[in-house]
Amino acid sequence: MTVKDILDAIQSKDATSADFAALPLPESYRAITVHKDETEMFAGLQTRDKDPRKSIHLDDVPLPELGPGEALVAVMASSVNYNSVWTSIFEPLSTFGFLERYGRTNELAKRHDLPYHIIGSDLAGVVLRTGPGVNAWKPGDEVVAHCLSVELESSDGHNDTMLDPEQRIWGFETNFGGLAEIALVKSNQLMPKPDHLSWEEAAAPGLVNSTAYRQLVSRNGAGMKQGDNVLIWGASGGLGSYATQFALAGGANPICVVSSSQKADICRSMGAEAIIDRNAEGYKFWKDEQTQDPKEWKRFGKRIRELTGGEDIDIVFEHPGRETFGASVYVTRKGGTITTCASTSGYMHEYDNRYLWMSLKRIIGSHFANYREAWEANRLIAKGKIHPTLSKVYSLEDTGQAAYDVHRNLHQGKVGVLCLAPEEGLGVRDEEMRAKHIDAINRFRNV
Ligand SMILES: C/C=C/C(=O)SCCNC(=O)CCNC(=O)[C@H](O)C(C)(C)COP(=O)(O)OP(=O)(O)OC[C@H]1O[C@@H](n2cnc3c(N)ncnc32)[C@H](O)[C@@H]1OP(=O)(O)O
Numbered sequence: 443m444t445v446k447d448i449l450d451a452i453q454s455k456d457a458t459s460a461d462f463a464a465l466p467l468p469e470s471y472r473a474i475t476v477h478k479d480e481t482e483m484f485a486g487l488q489t490r491d492k493d494p495r496k497s498i499h500l501d502d503v504p505l506p507e508l509g510p511g512e513a514l515v516a517v518m519a520s521s522v523n524y525n526s527v528w529t530s531i532f533e534p535l536s537t538f539g540f541l542e543r544y545g546r547t548n549e550l551a552k553r554h555d556l557p558y559h560i561i562g563s564d565l566a567g568v569v570l571r572t573g574p575g576v577n578a579w580k581p582g583d584e585v586v587a588h589c590l591s592v593e594l595e596s597s598d599g600h601n602d603t604m605l606d607p608e609q610r611i612w613g614f615e616t617n618f619g620g621l622a623e624i625a626l627v628k629s630n631q632l633m634p635k636p637d638h639l640s641w642e643e644a645a646a647p648g649l650v651n652s653t654a655y656r657q658l659v660s661r662n663g664a665g666m667k668q669g670d671n672v673l674i675w676g677a678s679g680g681l682g683s684y685a686t687q688f689a690l691a692g693g694a695n696p697i698c699v700v701s702s703s704q705k706a707d708i709c710r711s712m713g714a715e716a717i718i719d720r721n722a723e724g725y726k727f728w729k730d731e732q733t734q735d736p737k738e739w740k741r742f743g744k745r746i747r748e749l750t751g752g753e754d755i756d757i758v759f760e761h762p763g764r765e766t767f768g769a770s771v772y773v774t775r776k777g778g779t780i781t782t783c784a785s786t787s788g789y790m791h792e793y794d795n796r797y798l799w800m801s802l803k804r805i806i807g808s809h810f811a812n813y814r815e816a817w818e819a820n821r822l823i824a825k826g827k828i829h830p831t832l833s834k835v836y837s838l839e840d841t842g843q844a845a846y847d848v849h850r851n852l853h854q855g856k857v858g859v860l861c862l863a864p865e866e867g868l869g870v871r872d873e874e875m876r877a878k879h880i881d882a883i884n885r886f887r888n889v
């Protein structure tokens with residue numbers, strides 16, 4: 443039995459759930475990994491010079507055992523997220539520590555503590571098997587998976603599952619991720635695949651779309667409302683391309699920050715009008731490694747006022763971190779919110795606290811999304827209200843290059859990876875709906 447038989451079943455028009463359930467599973471499959479004995483390979487190099495193409499491998503790996511509440515999924519396509527960049531450059535720490543810690547929690551979790559880490563936190567594919575206790579999903583279901591893995595044995599996570607003490611990001615803090623031909627997920631990560639999208643389009647939004655939804659729209663995040671001025675860093679990037687769409691769809695006013703005229707054009711094509719090219723306008727928020735330049739914060743704020751007719755920012759959608767955080771706090775209006783989910787340029791932030799407390803601003807930490815938030819975000823994709831921002835698609839063999847592109851900020855929107863899908867464009871089940879949205883679906887393609 444090989445993965446080829448699985449692919450044939452997926453591509454045949456008439457395979458039933460019983461057919462999928464009867465398919466023997468292969469003993470091994472191909473997966474993108476990093477290796478535990480290579481975690482020091484970039485020691486002494488600058489972050490920028492750590493090259494994911496050197497640390498990312500395509501290996502044959504044994505199929506993991508399926509446990510209660512879990513599902514094995516045939517992965518047709520996945521996407522590159524920045525967390526896989528972090529994993530591949532072993533920053534801010536090696537992810538093998540997460541796997542070891544998870545492995546210590548219980549007998550079944552020991553499966554995750556291996557000398558290789560199968561990475562990837564998005565997938566679109568087909569359920570092959572479900573474990574004991576799974577009733578909501580069955581073999582043959584076409585699905586996408588969000589990346590929240592929880593145990594929920596403590597009371598702490600029962601208001602908001604992101605607060606579970608055993609909350610982990612699948613394919614980053616757990617093994618058996620989505621950049622592979624088969625993935626192991628908890629069944630409460632599964633969601634229906636949007637019918638009007640191809641496999642690679644459906645796999646693209648997942649992680650970033652759910653994160654942007656919680657961070658910007660959900661009451662657990664900034665709770666954006668109509669008319670809000672929303673400053674969006676990296677507005678044509680992974681997170682930002684969804685934050686921009688949420689702002690526009692929710693009647694807010696995105697102020698998009700990008701670093702090239704090409705990226706500015708993409709934001710314009712999404713419907714944004716207020717756009718700042720940070721490169722062209724040459725903002726230098728830091729005079730040197732230790733010292734910020736408040737005059738530059740002010741120049742940035744003046745530019746925002748020009749674009750908004752004199753108004754300041756209600757919500758900052760933060761993720762660059764150290765480089766921008768001081769400016770983000772400064773340009774927020776009295777009573778406004780800075781919501782942050784990352785620190786790409788450095789996690790030791792510095793800002794002038796007088797502008798925070800005297801103007802009653804709030805900083806909200808946000809991380810991924812709970813199942814409900816991920817479901818709502820996926821529903822908006824399925825209804826054609828929010829669209830994938832897939833720009834380029836790589837083969838599984840070329841995942842290292844795909845991660846390199848994201849690490850070096852050479853990409854737009856999202857970068858896809860074909861896993862079992864032999865080519866792009868497969869898996870569309872609703873051509874009529876697709877036709878209605880085709881321009882928006884293709885907006886980021888090959889720009
Ligand atoms: C969806 C996609 C998301 C993304 O892309 S996010 C971007 C990528 N992610 C990252 O960059 C984050 C990577 N993760 C990390 O850097 C680390 O993961 C954290 C900094 C988040 C946490 O560090 P750690 O060392 O794992 O955790 P500790 O909480 O510092 O635990 C170490 C020990 O410190 C104890 N401790 C925790 N809080 C306290 C406290 N308040 N007072 C005293 N001790 C404390 C703990 O219990 C534990 O102890 P004991 O080692 O004995 O188990």
Ligand SMILES: NC(=O)C1=CN([C@@H]2O[C@H](COP(=O)(O)OP(=O)(O)OC[C@H]3O[C@@H](n4cnc5c(N)ncnc54)[C@H](OP(=O)(O)O)[C@@H]3O)[C@@H](O)[C@H]2O)C=CC1
Pocket residue numbers: 523524525528649650653675676677678679680681682699700701702705720761762765766783784785786787808809810811848851855
């Ligand atoms: N906590 C969570 O749940 C999540 C956290 N993340 C984290 O968020 C970060 C961004 O992820 P993602 O959007 O997918 O990544 P992308 O690289 O796709 O997009 C980020 C964009 O941010 C902009 N940017 C990068 N560096 C700077 C800088 N120094 N100053 C200003 N802008 C900058 C760039 O746009 P431009 O050059 O056009 O300005 C870039 O395109 C990563 O660190 C990731 O790990 C991501 C998802 C979930």
